[in-house]
Amino acid sequence: MSASHTVQGLETYILFTVAGTTYALPSRDVRHMEMLEGVTRVPNAPPFVDGVVFSRGQVVPVVNLRVRFGFERAPYDLRTRLIVVQSAGRVIGLVVDSAREFVNIPPTAIQPPHEALAGMSGRYVEGVASVGERLILTLDLSRILKFAENLSMDLSS
Amino acid sequence: MATRTKKTNGRANGAAHYAIDVGLLQERAGQVTSSAHGIARIADAVFEGSEVQLRSLDEAAGGLHQMATSLTQTATQAESAAVSTEELASSVNELSVSIEQVSTNTVNLASAINETAAAAQETAASIQSVTTTTHDMATAAQQVATSITQMARSTKSVSEDTDSFASAVTETAAAIEEMSRSIAGVADNANDLAVSAEETSSSINEMAASIEEVGAMTESLGAAVDQNSSSIEQLSRSIQSVAENGRRITDVVTSAATSATQMERTTSSVAGLAKQADELSRRVGRDAEEGGAAVQKSMQGIGRLRDSMVQSATVMREMGKRTSEISSIVDTINLIAERTNLLSLNASIEAARAGDAGRGFAVVAEEIRNLADRSAKATADIAGIIKALQEVAQDAVQATNDGLRVADDSASLAETGASGLKKILTGVGEITSVVGEVSRAADEQRQASQSVVTGVAATAEQARLVAAATTEQARAASQIVQATAQMRKVAQEVAKATAEQGNAARDIIKAAQGTTRTAALVRKASAEQATSAANITQAADSMRKGAASTSRALAEQASAADQIAKSAGALNTMIASVNKAMSEQSTAVTQISNTMSGMRRDAEMAARALSEQSRALKEMTGATQNSAAQIKRITQANREHSTVSGKMVEQLREVRRITDRNARDVSETKGSTAELLKHAADLVGLVGRGANGARGGSNGRG
Numbered sequence: 001m002s003a004s005h006t007v008q009g010l011e012t013y014i015l016f017t018v019a020g021t022t023y024a025l026p027s028r029d030v031r032h033m034e035m036l037e038g039v040t041r042v043p044n045a046p047p048f049v050d051g052v053v054f055s056r057g058q059v060v061p062v063v064n065l066r067v068r069f070g071f072e073r074a075p076y077d078l079r080t081r082l083i084v085v086q087s088a089g090r091v092i093g094l095v096v097d098s099a100r101e102f103v104n105i106p107p108t109a110i111q112p113p114h115e116a117l118a119g120m121s122g123r124y125v126e127g128v129a130s131v132g133e134r135l136i137l138t139l140d141l142s143r144i145l146k147f148a149e150n151l152s153m154d155l156s157s
Numbered sequence: 158m159a160t161r162t163k164k165t166n167g168r169a170n171g172a173a174h175y176a177i178d179v180g181l182l183q184e185r186a187g188q189v190t191s192s193a194h195g196i197a198r199i200a201d202a203v204f205e206g207s208e209v210q211l212r213s214l215d216e217a218a219g220g221l222h223q224m225a226t227s228l229t230q231t232a233t234q235a236e237s238a239a240v241s242t243e244e245l246a247s248s249v250n251e252l253s254v255s256i257e258q259v260s261t262n263t264v265n266l267a268s269a270i271n272e273t274a275a276a277a278q279e280t281a282a283s284i285q286s287v288t289t290t291t292h293d294m295a296t297a298a299q300q301v302a303t304s305i306t307q308m309a310r311s312t313k314s315v316s317e318d319t320d321s322f323a324s325a326v327t328e329t330a331a332a333i334e335e336m337s338r339s340i341a342g343v344a345d346n347a348n349d350l351a352v353s354a355e356e357t358s359s360s361i362n363e364m365a366a367s368i369e370e371v372g373a374m375t376e377s378l379g380a381a382v383d384q385n386s387s388s389i390e391q392l393s394r395s396i397q398s399v400a401e402n403g404r405r406i407t408d409v410v411t412s413a414a415t416s417a418t419q420m421e422r423t424t425s426s427v428a429g430l431a432k433q434a435d436e437l438s439r440r441v442g443r444d445a446e447e448g449g450a451a452v453q454k455s456m457q458g459i460g461r462l463r464d465s466m467v468q469s470a471t472v473m474r475e476m477g478k479r480t481s482e483i484s485s486i487v488d489t490i491n492l493i494a495e496r497t498n499l500l501s502l503n504a505s506i507e508a509a510r511a512g513d514a515g516r517g518f519a520v521v522a523e524e525i526r527n528l529a530d531r532s533a534k535a536t537a538d539i540a541g542i543i544k545a546l547q548e549v550a551q552d553a554v555q556a557t558n559d560g561l562r563v564a565d566d567s568a569s570l571a572e573t574g575a576s577g578l579k580k581i582l583t584g585v586g587e588i589t590s591v592v593g594e595v596s597r598a599a600d601e602q603r604q605a606s607q608s609v610v611t612g613v614a615a616t617a618e619q620a621r622l623v624a625a626a627t628t629e630q631a632r633a634a635s636q637i638v639q640a641t642a643q644m645r646k647v648a649q650e651v652a653k654a655t656a657e658q659g660n661a662a663r664d665i666i667k668a669a670q671g672t673t674r675t676a677a678l679v680r681k682a683s684a685e686q687a688t689s690a691a692n693i694t695q696a697a698d699s700m701r702k703g704a705a706s707t708s709r710a711l712a713e714q715a716s717a718a719d720q721i722a723k724s725a726g727a728l729n730t731m732i733a734s735v736n737k738a739m740s741e742q743s744t745a746v747t748q749i750s751n752t753m754s755g756m757r758r759d760a761e762m763a764a765r766a767l768s769e770q771s772r773a774l775k776e777m778t779g780a781t782q783n784s785a786a787q788i789k790r791i792t793q794a795n796r797e798h799s800t801v802s803g804k805m806v807e808q809l810r811e812v813r814r815i816t817d818r819n820a821r822d823v824s825e826t827k828g829s830t831a832e833l834l835k836h837a838a839d840l841v842g843l844v845g846r847g848a849n850g851a852r853g854g855s856n857g858r859g
Contacts, residue, residue, distance in 0.1 A: 012509050014502065028510075032503050035496065078488075078495055100498050100530065102505040102523075 011107065015136060016083060016099035019071040023096075024105065024129060024138045025083065031091065032056070033099060034082045053093060055084055060093040068144075069124075087145050094144075105129050110138055181678075188668045189837040192661050193830055199658045200827045202650075204820065355673065356836065363829060365662040368655060371822045375652040378815045382648050386641040393634035400627040407621050414614055421606040428599035435592040442585040449578040456571040463564040470557035477550045480543050487539045494533035501526035651819075658826070 013024040014033070034055060039062055041051040048067040052059050062082065067073055079098040084091060110127040126140040504522035508515030 012505075014506070027506050030506055032506060033499055035499060078492060081499070099502070100526075102502055102509075102526070 011105060013103055013105050013136075013138070014083065014099060015101040015103055015131075016081065016096040018065045018069055018096050022134060022136045024103075024136045025085065025141060026138075027102065029085050029087060029141045031084045031086050034084065034093075035078075036062075036076050036080050036082045036095060050095060053082065055082075055093065058091060060084055060091055062093040062095055064095045066095070066097070085141055085145070087141050090145060092145060103131060105131060105136070105138075113137075183841075185668055185671050186837055186840045188664075188671075189833070189840065192664050192668060193833045193837055195657075195661050197827070197830045197834065199654050199661065200823055200830055202654050204823045204827065208820075362666070363825075365659065365666065367822045367825050367829070368659050368662055371819055371826070372652065372655045372659060374815045374819050374822070375648060375655050378819065379645070379648045379652060381811055381815065382641065382645045386638070386645055389634070389638050389641050393638050396627065396634045413616075414610070417606060417610045421603065421610050424599060424603045424606045428596065428603050431592060431596035431599045435589065435596050438585055438588045438592050442582065442589060445578055445581045445585055449575060449582060452571055452575045452578055456568060456575065459564050459567045459571060463561060463568065466557050466560045466564060470554055470561065473550050473554045473557060477547060477554065480547050480550060484540065484543050484547070487536050487543060491533060491536040491540070494529045494536055497529035498526055498533065501529060 012027040014027050014030050015022055015024050017023070032055075034053075036053070039051040039053055042049070045051065048064050050062045050064045052061050054060075060082075064073065074097065076095075079100075081096050081099040082093045083096060083099055084093050086092075109131065110129040112127050113125045114128075124139050124144050126138045129136045129138055501522045505519055505526070508519035508522055511518070
């Protein structure tokens with residue numbers, strides 16, 4: 001699996017936007033993507049958790065990246081996407097403003113994040129890639145999921 | 158010779174006595190004649206004055222009557238007034254010429270009267286000398302008497318019996334008888350004279366009474382003339398005030414003419430303005446009608462606009478609806494595109510997982526995603542366009558609604574405008590009719606004011622002429638006042654003359670009484686003369702007896718005869734001087750009569766001139782009548798004048814009546830005077846005959 005995602009030496013990424021910024025997730029971390037239609041809210045959930053959805057026979061917790069990244073909440077619309085990711089056997093849904101692109105980014109195009117940036121959001125950002133004229137932040141999914149570990153386990157259990 | 162002397166003595170004695178009486182008689186007769194002449198002169202003067210007064214009165218009465226008439230008729234035809242005024246002026250000129258003639262005649266008359274006075278003085282001097290001569294003659298006669306007495310004494314001694322003496326005595330007796338007869342005739346004449354003198358006296362008394370009456374009448378005449386004169390002065394003042402008023406009227410009318418001209422100008426400009434206003438209002442009416450039509454058209458246009466706006470609003474709303482439909486379709490398409498994108502992404506993820514086997518699938522997924530993206534992009538564009546379209550449609554609907562509201566407002570405004578225009582049209586119609594009326598009225602006014610201007614000009618002319626006529630009237634009135642003053646003067650002179658007449662009458666009465674006394678004396682003297690004649694006849698008998706002693710006295714007688722001859726010469730001289738004086742007297746009387754005839758001629762000329770004057774005054778009166786005829790309608794103040802004039806006419810009638818009576822009395826006076834003159838002439842003739850008889854007796858003896 002891993003090998004196919006790096007065919008011809010290129011890593012494929014899903015690009016998505018949250019609060020105007022474009023982020024990239026490696027496509028190998030993404031199980032699939034859905035349009036977000038109904039979210040079942042759960043009691044005593046942290047603020048960044050919108051609730052749970054039932055996807056492909058599995059209950060998936062839904063994490064609002066806007067809230068998680070410290071932006072204000074926005075209502076869902078036609079372009080709102082639920083990116084269902086899996087990491088270390090855990091499946092989580094990430095709510096983003098939109099996700100419409102599937103691109104190849106060469107590793108040379110990715111630079112480590114700036115030290116100043118690393119201090120604040122360095123926990124999630126793996127690097128900064130420039131695709132065409134755009135600056136794209138590549139995310140470290142494991143770090144995103146790390147703080148949601150318990151939650152994921154709680155939810156999966 | 159002695160007998161003759163004695164006879165002569167007796168006769169001479171009677172002749173001397175007679176001569177004294179004749180002198181007295183002549184003196185009295187002269188006085189009577191001169192007084193009668195004086196009375197005749199005064200009576201003429203009075204008569205002339207009365208005629209003048211009558212004429213003045215006729216003139217004044219006629220003038221006043223006509224003035225009274227004319228005062229009620231004045232103005233109307235100014236031209237006639239001007240012509241009349243010219244006639245009046247020429248008449249006045251004639252009058253002034255005539256008056257100059259009169260004054261010349263009066264100067265002549267004055268000189269004639271002066272001559273008369275000189276002649277009278279001469280006559281008086283002559284009569285004085287006659288008197289002196291008579292005195293001398295009396296003295297001479299006394300001397301003769303003394304001589305004859307001496308002669309008589311010497312005659313006593315003359316021889317008595319002489320045939321020639323006897324025959325002389327017989328002749329003497331016959332002469333004495335003749336003388337006696339003559340004396341008897343003288344006595345008869347003296348009786349006649351006494352009767353005549355009594356008649357004269359009674360007629361003089363009558364005349365005196367008449368003169369007194371005339372005096373009283375003259376006084377009342379004077380009073381009436383005074384009253385008249387004050388009335389005439391009042392009239393003159395009134396006429397002057399009328400003239401003043403006439404001048405004021407002329408001023409007023411002149412200013413009225415100016416005002417009328419201004420009014421005429423103003424009216425003309427008003428008429429012009431009214432015409433302009435008429436045209437303007439007609440134009441405004443046409444404009445208003447055009448405006449009404451335009452408003453109607455614009456109202457129709459607004460209606461159509463409103464309909465189309467409503468239509469377009471409907472269309473817009475329909476379009477909005479369709480756009481919404483399109484928008485929902487676009488949303489659907491967008492959803493499909495998004496799902497397609499999602500599906501392609503998931504396919505890409507699956508293809509990547511499949512590795513090389515999924516490569517072709519990945520490419521397809523990529524193309525599908527591209528298409529989806531393009532359709533999403535297109536739908537986004539469509540959505541943007543539709544959104545813009547919706548906004549535009551919304552704006553259009555809004556604008557259409559606004560337009561509808563505006564159109565409704567416009568429609569209502571247009572309706573208001575249309576109704577306003579209708580009102581304007583109605584008002585303009587009224588204005589047009591009113592302006593037409595104003596224009597017509599202004600035209601009429603202009604015509605009226607033109608006629609007013611003409612009339613006022615005519616009135617001004619009339620008033621001017623009236624003022625001129627009134628001024629002439631005032632002048633005529635002042636002339637009347639002057640004439641009245643003259644009349645008053647004449648009345649005063651008449652009164653004075655009447656007083657003189659009275660004095661003269663009294664003198665005549667005195668003279669007549671003297672004449673009567675003298676006649677009595679003459680009668681008595683005649684009786685004495687008769688007695689003397691008887692005595693003489695007796696003496697002739699005794700003369701015949703004493704003829705013897707006559708011769709003795711003849712010597713003395715011769716010397717006495719010489720003396721007698723001397724005395725007789727002196728007597729003759731005296732008598733010659735008396736005759737001369739008498740002839741002088743007669744010459745003077747002739748002169749007086751010549752002068753009197755000259756005076757009469759002058760008086761006739763004066764009368765003619767006065768008649769000319771009267772004719773001129775009648776013409777003037779006619780002219781004044783014309784003037785007066787035109788003044789009638791002017792002023793009512795003239796009625797007052799008429800009243801005053803009526804009163805004055807009454808007074809003048811009174812005066813005239815008095816003057817008529819006066820004239821009658823003067824005529825009577827003249828008649829009496831003529832009679833008196835006749836009596837005086839008779840007296841003079843008698844006296845002359847007596848004197849001739851006396852002289853004839855004396856001559857017969859010689």
